[in-house]
Amino acid sequence: TSANENCFLDISHLIIPSLQMSQPVHQETAMITQNHPRKPLAVALCLTSLILAPTSTLAFTPSSPITSHIFPSVQLQHHTNRSRRRPAPTTKRTALYDKSVMESTGEMILASDNNRLLDMAFSSLNDEDKYETVLTGLCAKVIDGGAGGASEGLVDPIRLMEEMNSSGIGARPRGVISLVDATALTSDARVMANVLSLAIKNGAIANYGSLQGTISPVPQTTNAFPFGGGNKNQMERLQSLPAVPDDDRATEVSQAVIFATVVGSCLGVNVFGGLFGLEDLTPLANLVLGITTTTLVVDNFFDVIVMGGSAVAKMNEDKIPEGAKGVSAPKKEDMPLGLGTGSITGSVVKGLNRLLSVNTERDCQCEAAAVFAAYSLGLPCFAFQPNSLEGAALVVDSMRKEPNNSDGFQIQGNLDNLVSDVGLLKVLIWLMAPVAMEISKHPQLISSDPREALGFLKRLDEKAANLGYAEGALRDALPGDEAQTDDYLRWALGEADLLLRNNRRTVDLLSEALAGGAATVGDCVAVLEDW
Numbered sequence: 001t002s003a004n005e006n007c008f009l010d011i012s013h014l015i016i017p018s019l020q021m022s023q024p025v026h027q028e029t030a031m032i033t034q035n036h037p038r039k040p041l042a043v044a045l046c047l048t049s050l051i052l053a054p055t056s057t058l059a060f061t062p063s064s065p066i067t068s069h070i071f072p073s074v075q076l077q078h079h080t081n082r083s084r085r086r087p088a089p090t091t092k093r094t095a096l097y098d099k100s101v102m103e104s105t106g107e108m109i110l111a112s113d114n115n116r117l118l119d120m121a122f123s124s125l126n127d128e129d130k131y132e133t134v135l136t137g138l139c140a141k142v143i144d145g146g147a148g149g150a151s152e153g154l155v156d157p158i159r160l161m162e163e164m165n166s167s168g169i170g171a172r173p174r175g176v177i178s179l180v181d182a183t184a185l186t187s188d189a190r191v192m193a194n195v196l197s198l199a200i201k202n203g204a205i206a207n208y209g210s211l212q213g214t215i216s217p218v219p220q221t222t223n224a225f226p227f228g229g230g231n232k233n234q235m236e237r238l239q240s241l242p243a244v245p246d247d248d249r250a251t252e253v254s255q256a257v258i259f260a261t262v263v264g265s266c267l268g269v270n271v272f273g274g275l276f277g278l279e280d281l282t283p284l285a286n287l288v289l290g291i292t293t294t295t296l297v298v299d300n301f302f303d304v305i306v307m308g309g310s311a312v313a314k315m316n317e318d319k320i321p322e323g324a325k326g327v328s329a330p331k332k333e334d335m336p337l338g339l340g341t342g343s344i345t346g347s348v349v350k351g352l353n354r355l356l357s358v359n360t361e362r363d364c365q366c367e368a369a370a371v372f373a374a375y376s377l378g379l380p381c382f383a384f385q386p387n388s389l390e391g392a393a394l395v396v397d398s399m400r401k402e403p404n405n406s407d408g409f410q411i412q413g414n415l416d417n418l419v420s421d422v423g424l425l426k427v428l429i430w431l432m433a434p435v436a437m438e439i440s441k442h443p444q445l446i447s448s449d450p451r452e453a454l455g456f457l458k459r460l461d462e463k464a465a466n467l468g469y470a471e472g473a474l475r476d477a478l479p480g481d482e483a484q485t486d487d488y489l490r491w492a493l494g495e496a497d498l499l500l501r502n503n504r505r506t507v508d509l510l511s512e513a514l515a516g517g518a519a520t521v522g523d524c525v526a527v528l529e530d531w
Contacts, residue, residue, distance in 0.1 A: 212377055
């Protein structure tokens with residue numbers, strides 16, 4: 001009403017002039033209130049600003065729509081003079097006001113002061129810590145984004161690594177671990193080769209490819225065999241190497257399933273035959289069950305049975321009749337159908353072992369052997385379970401030129417040409433490393449597969465016809481016949497076994513890290529570099 005407006009005007013005429021001497025900063029505010037059409041509300045807010053201005057940070061915040069609409073110039077004047085005032089001492093009340101600012105505006109306290117505290121904290125770090133912090137953050141962003149955008153996301157980390165190399169700034173282990181983990185998401189050997197090459201130039205890693213010079217090429221057996229370096233000692237060693245273990249897991253598993261089905265059916269007839277009127281089949285089921293189980297036990301545990309029987313006979317020699325004292329146990333070679341040698345039901349036992357056994361430690365030992373062999377031989381592939389397809393793709397990939405990234409920046413590096421006798425041997429050692437590890441600890445291969453190495457050579461032979469100019473080089477590196485292939489595989493297995501035995505401590509540490517269940521590729525690199 002007009003009466004209220006006159007009342008507020010009278011109050012403003014009394015109060016505002018008296019405060020102009022002590023608050024010259026608000027002269028413009030008084031002028032605005034006198035001319036604004038909403039005089040009652042204007043004067044009230046103006047008085048509130050005068051009272052709260054010296055102490056409150058909530059007087060006219062930029063996020064307030066009311067003050068923005070009515071007093072645009074007050075905001076500017078208020079914040080300008082606020083920046084000139086001496087900061088108030090830190091008190092509990094000030095902390096509460098800061099918290100109110102954060103809750104009302106949605107802004108962090110650090111951001112409200114132009115990142116002053118954050119800048120001070122970052123500026124206190126040395127150059128190596130700064131680069132490590134940025135590199136770790138960039139790689140964390142790539143890892144959080146998943147494999148889909150890993151290639152594009154690695155552009156900035158790789159550029160940062162190149163900048164560190166040009167500036168002579170060493171990379172710390174945490175940054176290298178993050179970079180390797182981010183690179184592993186691409187599943188690209190050339191990108192991994194580029195990252196590891198940059199890390200080597202930086203001096204961050206030293207053991208990658210450090211054992212390439214320790215492997216010996218396959219000795220020459222004929223003039224047509226392409227692998228050189230043959231001498232008398234190497235030839236003798238080749239001849240003394242054991243054959244590559246056979247692996248027919250498909251047959252073993254199928255026979256184990258058939259055996260389990262037969263035994264289960266016989267037991268089912270004995271237990272539930274009365275319910276379904278199958279009492280007549282019970283004698284036949286018992287006969288089949290007895291024959292199968294007896295054959296299985298005698299065929300696979302013949303030596304144990306003979307040794308146990310002999311021990312019991314000696315302990316009770318005085319109780320044995322005179323006519324039975326001269327009786328000896330039959331020899332394994334004299335048993336009918338090769339019974340006792342495992343030739344009849346040995347595959348069944350192996351198949352049951354595959355189906356029923358779960359050994360995490362065994363799996364981790366084989367994985368550690370593969371990772372160690374790849375890293376120490378300079379192969380930029382960290383598959384925990386190597387296979388022939390990945391090995392063949394690595395060899396073929398080593399012959400092509402690297403493509404550019406979408407923005408012209410190359411994130412892929414050069415691979416060492418593996419189309420040679422030494423190159424193929426390194427890949428075969430990598431494929432045979434899990435086999436060498438498992439066969440040194442267990443009589444049966446379950447976690448590893450020796451067929452992958454032979455499959456690798458067959459895949460390369462099939463691809464040789466489609467490689468054009470590289471066909472001749474690849475065929476010269478491949479063995480020419482089955483005998484040379486067997487020599488090649490046995491030599492690779494022997495070299496893998498020697499490599500693992502000479503570095504047993506590192507492989508065991510790597511196996512323990514993998515057994516924890518949370519180790520990444522970067523963590524494996526940390527173990528291999530002894531960080």
